[in-house]
Amino acid sequence: MRRMIPAVLLLLSVVFFACRVKELADKAKIAQDLEKRGTIGLMKDVSNDKYDPPKDGKLTEAQIQMYLKVRQHEKDIAKVAKEQMEQHSKAADQAKHSLSGVFEGLKTMQSAGEFFTADIRAAKDLGYNTQEYLWVKGQIMAASVTAFAEGVTKAMDAQQDAYLAQTKKAYEEAKDEQTKQMYKQMLDNYAQTVKEGKQASSDQDPALVYNRQLLKKYDNELSAFTNELGKYENKEGEAKRSVDELQKKLNEAAQGKQSQ
Numbered sequence: 263m264r265r266m267i268p269a270v271l272l273l274l275s276v277v278f279f280a281c282r283v284k285e286l287a288d289k290a291k292i293a294q295d296l297e298k299r300g301t302i303g304l305m306k307d308v309s310n311d312k313y314d315p316p317k318d319g320k321l322t323e324a325q326i327q328m329y330l331k332v333r334q335h336e337k338d339i340a341k342v343a344k345e346q347m348e349q350h351s352k353a354a355d356q357a358k359h360s361l362s363g364v365f366e367g368l369k370t371m372q373s374a375g376e377f378f379t380a381d382i383r384a385a386k387d388l389g390y391n392t393q394e395y396l397w398v399k400g401q402i403m404a405a406s407v408t409a410f411a412e413g414v415t416k417a418m419d420a421q422q423d424a425y426l427a428q429t430k431k432a433y434e435e436a437k438d439e440q441t442k443q444m445y446k447q448m449l450d451n452y453a454q455t456v457k458e459g460k461q462a463s464s465d466q467d468p469a470l471v472y473n474r475q476l477l478k479k480y481d482n483e484l485s486a487f488t489n490e491l492g493k494y495e496n497k498e499g500e501a502k503r504s505v506d507e508l509q510k511k512l513n514e515a516a517q518g519k520q521s522q
Contacts, residue, residue: 292342295387301375304383313393319469325398326480328390333489335384340377340493347373377493399486405474406486 347370354366376383385395477483491504 292339293346295383296339296343296346296373296376300372301379304379304386307386308382308392311391311393313391313397315394315397319401319467319473321398321401321473321476323476323479325394326402326477328385328395329398329402329486330481331388332381332384332390332395333486335388336381337489337492339383339387340380343373343377343380344493347377380493401469401473402477402486403490404470405477406483408470409474409483410487 350366350369350373354363354370357363357366381399382392382396385392474483492498492500
């Protein structure tokens with residue numbers, strides 16, 4: 263057993279080293295592409311793509327798979343672009359009031375443009391129609407944001423139900439007619455709000471409902487929303503931890519309503 267431990271450690275070291283070499287090679291390749299093809303050149307390429315979205319607004323499984331592949335490559339590109347942007351920004355600050363500082367400032371803006379177009383560049387790199395990708399991303403983002411909003415709404419409903427219970431109690435314990443009427447009006451307004459909320463839920467776009475169900479087969483509904491926030495995080499995983507924590511609190515609030 264003791265003889266195996268050094269061998270295992272050596273194997274792990276080799277694997278780690280190989281992964282590190284591949285990561286550095288991938289970053290170098292991305293950096294080279296960013297230098298060779300700037301944002302303006304990229305947008306010219308994108309303008310040549312054409313796509314007519316389906317009238318029913320529904321996604322296909324192949325389109326969701328495309329989005330997930332692009333998202334992974336986008337993450338790698340955005341990371342390199344962000345590092346370059348931070349380096350140029352630091353250099354510009356150190357050389358401010360000089361010609362060198364001006365050039366570094368321009369490079370910072372260039373890297374920022376590359377950061378914000380990382381997804382389009384990723385789609386182009388992978389050979390996808392960028393206009394189709396942008397439409398697909400829009401549909402997925404709509405589904406993801408709706409899922410997040412739904413969680414917020416359920417948590418708010420729980421708070422409103424607690425408020426309703428207090429209002430009902432105050433109505434029943436009111437001693438004079440004027441006070442009773444005031445509480446009755448509050449209860450009537452709440453009932454109308456609930457009715458309108460149910461109406462809005464029943465009128466949900468069929469394409470949105472379909473896309474949400476399809477997305478669940480391949481990914482967590484909130485992942486697209488989390489991924490967009492993750493582009494701006496300082497430490498990898500911060501956005502996901504924050505969204506997971508918020509979602510946990512929203513679920514606890516909603517479950518509190520169900521247990522009442």
